Amino acid sequence: MSAPGVALAPERAAALAVSGAGAAWLALLRDLTLAFRRRGQLVQPLAFFAIVTLLFPLAVSPELTRLREMAPGVLWTAALLASLLALEFLFRDDAYDGTLEQYALSGQSLTALMFAKSAAHWLLTGLPLALMAPLAALSLGAPAAAVAGIVASVAVGSVALSLIGSIGAALTLGMKRSGALLSLLTLPLSLPVLIFGARATQLAIAGEAYLAPLELLGALAVLGVTLAPLAAAAAVRISLE
Amino acid sequence: MNWTWFHRLASPPHVYALAGRLTPWFAWPAALLIAGGLWGGLVLAPPDYQQGDGFRIIYVHAPSAWMSLMVYMTMAVAAAIGLIWRMKVAHAVAASCAPIGASFTVAALVTGSLWGRPMWGTYWEWDPRLTSELILLFLYLGYMGLRSGLEDTQRADRASAVLAVVGVVNVPIIHYSVTWWNSLHQAPSVMRFDRPAMPAAMLVPLLMMLLGFTLLFVALLLTRLRGEVLTRERAASWIREALSP
Amino acid sequence: MSNQPLRVENLHLWRGERHVLRGLTFSLGRGTCLQVKGPNGSGKTSLLRTLCGLIYPEEGRVLWDGEDVRRDLRAFHARLAYLGHEPPLKGDLTAGENLRFWVGVRRRLSLADLDAALARAGAGGCSARLVRTLSAGQRRRVALAGLALLAVPLWLLDEPTTNLDADGQELVGQLIAEQLARGATVIAAVHHDLPRAVPAIEQLELAA
Numbered sequence: 001m002s003a004p005g006v007a008l009a010p011e012r013a014a015a016l017a018v019s020g021a022g023a024a025w026l027a028l029l030r031d032l033t034l035a036f037r038r039r040g041q042l043v044q045p046l047a048f049f050a051i052v053t054l055l056f057p058l059a060v061s062p063e064l065t066r067l068r069e070m071a072p073g074v075l076w077t078a079a080l081l082a083s084l085l086a087l088e089f090l091f092r093d094d095a096y097d098g099t100l101e102q103y104a105l106s107g108q109s110l111t112a113l114m115f116a117k118s119a120a121h122w123l124l125t126g127l128p129l130a131l132m133a134p135l136a137a138l139s140l141g142a143p144a145a146a147v148a149g150i151v152a153s154v155a156v157g158s159v160a161l162s163l164i165g166s167i168g169a170a171l172t173l174g175m176k177r178s179g180a181l182l183s184l185l186t187l188p189l190s191l192p193v194l195i196f197g198a199r200a201t202q203l204a205i206a207g208e209a210y211l212a213p214l215e216l217l218g219a220l221a222v223l224g225v226t227l228a229p230l231a232a233a234a235a236v237r238i239s240l241e
Numbered sequence: 242m243n244w245t246w247f248h249r250l251a252s253p254p255h256v257y258a259l260a261g262r263l264t265p266w267f268a269w270p271a272a273l274l275i276a277g278g279l280w281g282g283l284v285l286a287p288p289d290y291q292q293g294d295g296f297r298i299i300y301v302h303a304p305s306a307w308m309s310l311m312v313y314m315t316m317a318v319a320a321a322i323g324l325i326w327r328m329k330v331a332h333a334v335a336a337s338c339a340p341i342g343a344s345f346t347v348a349a350l351v352t353g354s355l356w357g358r359p360m361w362g363t364y365w366e367w368d369p370r371l372t373s374e375l376i377l378l379f380l381y382l383g384y385m386g387l388r389s390g391l392e393d394t395q396r397a398d399r400a401s402a403v404l405a406v407v408g409v410v411n412v413p414i415i416h417y418s419v420t421w422w423n424s425l426h427q428a429p430s431v432m433r434f435d436r437p438a439m440p441a442a443m444l445v446p447l448l449m450m451l452l453g454f455t456l457l458f459v460a461l462l463l464t465r466l467r468g469e470v471l472t473r474e475r476a477a478s479w480i481r482e483a484l485s486p
Numbered sequence: 487m488s489n490q491p492l493r494v495e496n497l498h499l500w501r502g503e504r505h506v507l508r509g510l511t512f513s514l515g516r517g518t519c520l521q522v523k524g525p526n527g528s529g530k531t532s533l534l535r536t537l538c539g540l541i542y543p544e545e546g547r548v549l550w551d552g553e554d555v556r557r558d559l560r561a562f563h564a565r566l567a568y569l570g571h572e573p574p575l576k577g578d579l580t581a582g583e584n585l586r587f588w589v590g591v592r593r594r595l596s597l598a599d600l601d602a603a604l605a606r607a608g609a610g611g612c613s614a615r616l617v618r619t620l621s622a623g624q625r626r627r628v629a630l631a632g633l634a635l636l637a638v639p640l641w642l643l644d645e646p647t648t649n650l651d652a653d654g655q656e657l658v659g660q661l662i663a664e665q666l667a668r669g670a671t672v673i674a675a676v677h678h679d680l681p682r683a684v685p686a687i688e689q690l691e692l693a694a
Binding site: 016017018023026027029030033034037038093096097098099101102103104105106107108109113237240241 | 535538539540541542560561562563564565566567568570571572573574575576578579583586587588590591592593594637
């Protein structure tokens, strides 16, 4: 049987097949392209992060010695909240316009596509936060020597945050006011990241070896990479039922 | 394989009737054990050589803390069964667990902080056990919040089940990180349950309370499960027969 | 491969407290189109979503080429295309980009294929325009072009003719007819009858 247009898949399936990694790469590219079409929204978590760190000197004291002591806690609390802020929108548009449906029916691994979405979230919030964190730390009295440690710990820790957050975002899909609930679901699960991350930052500021907590953060990130996309994929499927 | 017995077991009318029949078999032993344990712990057991009578709150605190974790495990296992085998009754069990577990967690937190007053001189100390317990409470609240946020029961069941399973993977990690954090900032705490030589007069009432609380949980779970089944099956015809005198 | 690739057996579906599908059974051959009709809330969309495996039915099963689709859902998904109420397009991407991402996740795609499909669907000039700036009818044409590009033997369409003018509806009919001529199977949930261009229509009427 022949007709104009393309042939049906079985005949050309092998030649046309897209691997799971290829599909995930396209999904990542798509999210990045979309994000750069709306640059204004990209800046929001960063501005939020900056203003939260600004609150502390104003609310507590401008003395650098006191601020330096608080700096790790301030940085990590602000980073956690900024990452959370962007999460609410992780799936919202895709759920609304049917993209998630198409992902779930693509014949590709939904887990791989969820991983791509978390990767995009990290590239758009986690990585910029990691690059901005040293500036905030310097303004809170941290020495310049601590910059490398701070960048490393926020960069690694935010990987875990993006992944944990994707589960919460997928579970609250379709709710009208999901912001508070999303925090309630995500924050308790994120506490280990906060603990290890703040410790690594604290050691870096004190000029001591921060490798041990950094490795623990790395372990959390690896665990997140292996398990979180699975859970997020399950949650997305449930939301489509 | 023949699965009829399994489906019969899991069918709502059967679960409703069975839970009703079983409840007294757990409730009465629970009441007796808790009464005996309280009497043994509060009256018969000798005062602690360090903490005096203050230690007696352990008879409520330790079983509550133990149950708060146990109930979470039960909830997660039921949720996983519901997810994997699409068993609605398992989801009903998980949903019934959450408020009970949250209540045990609150009890553990309140008694823990009351205990802290004579021990540390403050009502709240950032002790790793109490901190973990507090985080556990937030896990319960998140679970219940998610359930109430989703209107469709089936979706609430399955989404909250994913959350329970994710939570159970995280509980040990959270506990480890909190202990690690605490070891950096504080000397080891005074409060310990695992002293090597607890005299039998102290230990036996504690074990009775543990068993009593466990049975109490089962009795509460069965009662809540009946309510849960009734709510879910409110449109079904068997309910009219079951509820008619 | 049989001549009746799709078979639905004894499908029961509950949505909340409503028993929407009550023991639905049918088979569908190659080159045939099933038109699912029924009032709002009769379960047309639910049926389509159950067929493609998004919804898990209380009872019954769906077979493709004699095999339960639940055995390997991903392999089944690779053979079907589902188009819901809303075309899955992003306003901030051009029509071409939308198709490149949407279809590209599933199959390799050359620019020539893409342009040909858009032109065929009557949206040839839209390729470089942001979907935000397209009319509802143009968006649906872009979505239909994507559907054709997926090149799969089973289409599940939810209201494919909404928002389309008479020409557009005629086009949907032609696209479906071409797909049928290739030996594919099409199921469409519709309010109004599908255009006359579609041959070999079978009917399924769902009650409210």
